[in-house]
Amino acid sequence: MADTDGAPSKPLKFDAKGRSAARMAAVQSLYELDMVEGAIDPVLRTFIEKRWTVPIEDEDGDEVGEAEFNDPDKSFLIELVRGVVARQGEIDECLQGALGDKWTVERxxxxxxxxxxxxxxxxxxxxxxxxxxxxxxxxxVANAFFSEGEPKMVNGVLDKLAHVLRDGKLT
Structure with missing residues (x-):
């Protein structure tokens, strides 16, 4: 299950180039935009400048430094967030088609x-x-936040759409 603040509940794997980190940050940015209905640029700025570090505390709880994750590929992060927001109607239409009659995007x-x-x-x-x-x-990304059937749902929906959007080519 996801933490209520949109933070991953499991350790994350990131590639050396920062694309995996950008995907994670993009998902978290979109989560925040959906929850608070904020503007894109301030949310992106916060993720790029402030959210990619974690305070390190000593045994007394005093902050002694910061641990850093691999930096997200900033241009890829921005492309993902802005692109999803700009094409959300088209994306949701594809998503609804893959979900079928039992689910709606809003649900x-x-x-x-x-x-x-x-x-x-x-x-x-x-x-x-x-x-x-x-x-x-x-x-x-789904496995970092969820422990139930959600990662399987991500796999099924994206696999189904990949066959449609990529003419059956998964490579």
């Missing part, structure tokens, strides 16, 4: 919806990235 948990929107945007626009890579990356 999805906010974080799960953000993960799927990012994955769909990437499948639509970043055709140089193999669909398998996109699907695996967003499954990793």
């Amino acid at each position: 999805l948990e906010v974080l799960l919806r953000a993960i799927l929107r990012c994955g769909i945007f990437e499948l639509m626009t970043r055709t140089e990235i193999p669909a398998k890579v996109v699907i695996n990356e967003y499954m990793d």
